[in-house]
Amino acid sequence: MTYRILPIFIFIASLAACVSPKVVEEVKQQRQETFQQNQEIKKENNSLSTENTELKDRLSRLTSEVSQLISDSTQRAITCRQLQAQLKDLNEAYDLLTAKNSQMMSNKAEETKKLLKELQNTREELLKKEDELLTLEQNLSVKQKELLKTQNELVDREQKVVELQSIINRKDSLLSALKDRISSALLGFEGDGLTITQKNGKVYISLEEQLLFASGSWQVDTRGRDALSKLSIALESQQDINVLIEGHTDSIPFGGRGQIKDNWDLSVVRATAIVRILTSSSSINPERLTAAGKGEFVPIQTNNTPEGRSANRRIEIILTPKLYDLYNLLDN
Template sequence: MKTRNILFSAVLLLTLHSCVVMSPKKYKALVAERDSLSMRSNALFDTVAMLRADTMRLHREIREAQGANESLKGTYNALNDKYNSLNNNYNASSSKVTALSSDLKKREARLKEVEDALKKRDEATNALRDKLQKALLGFQANGLSVDIRNGKVYVSLTDKLLFPSGSIVIDARGKQALAQLAAVLNKEADINIAVEGHTDDKKVINLGQIKDNWDLSVLRSTSVCRYLTEVEKIDPHRLTATGKSQYQPIDPGTTADALSKNRRIEIILSPKLDELYNLIKQ
């Protein structure tokens, strides 16, 4: 403010010095002009001060905005990196889901094939049981039974239906039962046949070359296989003979009836499962 007053005083002195004679009117006009210029000068200085303050404020706001922008840029970059990571994870997961879906469809198709094969096996097994029950109906009162266990048909014949006591030679009644059985099996070429011999737990006594129940169970099993192949002409490639001795009883009792049940020949019939095994191995 002091600088401005000195400036205007200098201007006024110069003006007065250049004029030798000045009328009061001119003098008043000059003073009025001086005051007007002083006011306008003050206004200009105020404006300049205000503009400087605004400039400083704007610089501060610009710096703050730049700082905020840098912060936002950092946040954006972090979010963009996270987005890219999530997008990569999504793409990987999507690819995995697609692969798993494809694999699931293949597995479901295979499962359907296996289920269909099992259904066919069960249908064939039930049909075979029904045929055998009809064919062997006349022997069921003499110790023969036909049932299904674990997807296989079991034809169980007590030893009294097949063999004289302590013998491995099939008697006439036993041959009739086996002949009826063979008539069905010769028409069912896709059936595998396992013949198992079973005994009770009584020791073998005075049976010549038959030393024990192992021998007795095996020799009775092979006698049945020999009759089925040599007399009834069943393909021997379909048969397996085994002896279980006394170790798989169906009745743990010690009565005569329990022992009689345990002395038996079991003919186990199972459909060939090559198709099913091939499906499972795929």
């Protein structure tokens, strides 16, 4: 810049030789001003140079920084794209998980609803079972009371059975002794149309017609009276024995005689004839005696043979113990 100003000064100096002092002074003045301006310009130029250098340095730094920023931006763009891709993947995964979660929640809701329903059903069933259990417990209590009552009744009944068996045993013993006593009293008549048996808690004395009556008659003969007299004596002391006298005939029709018209009438009058002999031959209480006629309707053998008909024409005296103790026991 100094070289550009120098010709200007030479030009001015050449002019000074040709001009007046005033002009020279003006030129000096201008020169001085020009110099000052030149100094200022230099100063400004130096300042600008310095500033230019600083700007270059700053530009270099900025260029480096821009390059670095560009590099960083590129790397960040790559990273950003990678992150965007990852974000996209994550969003897709999130959407998939959200869908799966929604499906799972829906399934869980249905399953929960089902489980709640099952739970409610189970609770209702449990309450029902508890009610049934309570009813069963109440029924059990009632049954236990009934069982206890039944057990007590069973004990009482067993005791009664023991007592009953004792009574029966006593009656059987009494009947056996009575049978033996009657057998001894009528010893001479057994095998002569008289049989004595013990069965069903009773003693049966069977007297065939030939031992007592003539055919078609109801009048007891002497031998029959003798047997009945001995029997009445054997029975008169047996106050606990009831005596049933049954008349039986065969199936041959009775011809009739007076008020006796048939076998049934004949069986009855024969039974009453026996009763009269028993009461007249001893002090036996008549209240203990019962007369009955069976006619031909209770045979013990066939009526198709003479032997069978002979066996069917009979008087049966049935001795039965009075079972007051037994009846009282059963009533209680």
